[in-house]
Amino acid sequence: MTADTRSSAADNSLQLYSQEQEKPTSNMSLLTHLLACLFGMGSWISINGLWVELPLIVPQIPEGWYLPSYLSVLIQMANIGPLFVTLMHRFRPGALNETAVIYVIVVLGTVASFLLGFFWKETVVIAGVPRSVALLLLTFFLSAVDCTSSVTFLPFMMRLKPQYLTTYYIGEGVSGLLPAIVALIQGVGVVHCINSTQSLNASNISATFDLQAQYQPANFSAEVFFFFLSAMMVVCLVAFLLLNYHPSVAREHPSGRYTNGVKEKPQKNRKWAEQTLMMDPYRPANKKRSSFGTGSYSWVQVIYIFVILAWVNALTNVVLPSVQSYSCLPYGNNAYHLSATMAAVSNPLACFIALFLPIRSLLLMGALTLIGSGVGAYIMTIAVLSPCPLLVHDTSGGVIIVLAWVLFVLILSYVKVIIGVILRDEGHSALVWCGAVVQLGSLLGAVTMFPVVSVYSFFSSGDPCNTKCP
Incomplete structure (x- = not known):
């Protein structure tokens, strides 16, 4: 082959790569981005929705505010789903039909959310004590669905081009944002402080005036909210069907490797795929250094990536959310609701940023993790000091805690997306392990925080109407 011929071939490869990067601007790519987003939205919307509905559910069930502790245990028990899928991929690769599993869990999530609308208040007397058996059982099924999505939805995204993985993460962020917005419209947890007069002696000669927190009635019932969650799972199911069977979406499969959910042999386009990976400026040098994935990373780097992934998910999924009320309520109910809403917006915003700035530097990943962990340490400190944290009587205290959230x-949502992008390039099994480590991090966080918050009552909650501090 002459030099001119090699130059022409290189130019053609660059042209193909350039065209591949420009495809997201087409209408068909926009449709695929939308479907990937809606598919990702179904990953955690059921459990996220259940958490934001707690202020409306808790007063009407016998478990009361012990319910969040029960939910934490049920969610961790539901990790049997991702454990089974991970073990099957490890010891029986190819034996598990990934597409069938996704169909099963999405349909199960749809049915469980729908049934919650009818049975969440129903109780059964066990050992002389009424228990919300239906609510707890259906919550376990929803937890199994959402936990298993971590090890099935992500690997499925291997069937689409890399840019759609970031869109999937945007949808995953929306799974927390959308229920929060609907709950705000519903008016969940809105408090009004009213005067309450208390007598100091029997003759009622003197009295003291105090403020009492009174929760505003919701604009619509919990039943309607659960039917909304069920409808969103139906949307996820329709998006998944179109991602599998829409003939135009098949064009978005890399190198035509998948058609109607069936993997094809990629030999004819393997050389082109290798050329595009070599031209990726963010990818490490193509020197095989380990047996993990493509071998682009050493085992030390692989362990480093997974440790950060577990740490970040432990913080964002369990550790800090479990103390959010303690960190915010001392500054007022508005600070609490604003921090919850803005934090929910920050998740998809981070994914959107990663769509345009997919920087895969391991050094940057570590630096951002340290910064995010530092901010998390400030939030945890405020929660420990509750109900009398720093600047409790100052407006700046509420502003700072909202900004901190x-x-x-x-920051940490951006780190999670970048790790997902890195592992996506390492292959299908890498994304399976990605989902497994996400659940492992969440499990470790729950095991750590459950006894601290629920058993030993280490944190003290602030009264939204009567915070009395020196």
């Missing part, structure tokens, strides 16, 4: 979620 926004930065915390924004």
